[in-house]
Amino acid sequence: MLTIVFLFCLLVHLFQGVLFPGFSLLSFAPFFAVCCMKTTLKSTLWLAAISGFCVDLLSDDPIGLHALNYTMISSIFYSLRWRFSFEEPVHLGLYTLFISCSSTLLQLVLLFLFDKKVPTGGTWILVDLICMPILDGIYALVFFSGPLLLWQQLRYRWLIYCLRTKKKKRFSL
Numbered sequence: 001m002l003t004i005v006f007l008f009c010l011l012v013h014l015f016q017g018v019l020f021p022g023f024s025l026l027s028f029a030p031f032f033a034v035c036c037m038k039t040t041l042k043s044t045l046w047l048a049a050i051s052g053f054c055v056d057l058l059s060d061d062p063i064g065l066h067a068l069n070y071t072m073i074s075s076i077f078y079s080l081r082w083r084f085s086f087e088e089p090v091h092l093g094l095y096t097l098f099i100s101c102s103s104t105l106l107q108l109v110l111l112f113l114f115d116k117k118v119p120t121g122g123t124w125i126l127v128d129l130i131c132m133p134i135l136d137g138i139y140a141l142v143f144f145s146g147p148l149l150l151w152q153q154l155r156y157r158w159l160i161y162c163l164r165t166k167k168k169k170r171f172s173l
Helices: 002-019 029-038 041-057 065-078 089-113 122-172
Strands: none
Touching: 002 029, 002 041, 002 122, 029 041, 029 065, 029 089, 029 122, 041 065, 065 089, 089 122
16 A cells, blocks of 8 residues: 555656746655554654655765755654544544644755755745645645545455345345
8 A cells, every 4th residue: 555655655746847947846745644553663754765765866966965854754654543543534634734834844944954045035935834734735635635535345245235135145045
């Protein structure tokens, strides 16, 4: 399941740059949320570093900046995973929203440390600090929680169907 989530996030990251170059979205935020909820701390940190390295290869920021950001955010939010439930769709969206907002703030600090000029005007606060994390939460809710909820419902219905047909076959003999 983590492989599918990773590949989907990577695909979204690639198409985001090609189809919507002015639209910034932290495409790996739902992946970090799923990793924090489903894996151990060691696995979460490794997966965050690998995904950060993939983003570093495709960006013009200093190499290792995204890997450092994603690893630090994953280590911080791993301790908060018990407050959120993976089975609840809204929880994954909110967890992703918090991860995205914190990652944006940490990215600003890291870019400042590497002496990159970052515009921090009123539009930056509105777009990157408020709107982008909300869109990341909606992105996680629609593309990750929705299919997960649908899969759980289908699995439950299939189980009920199998139990009913097994019960009918037992009585028809």
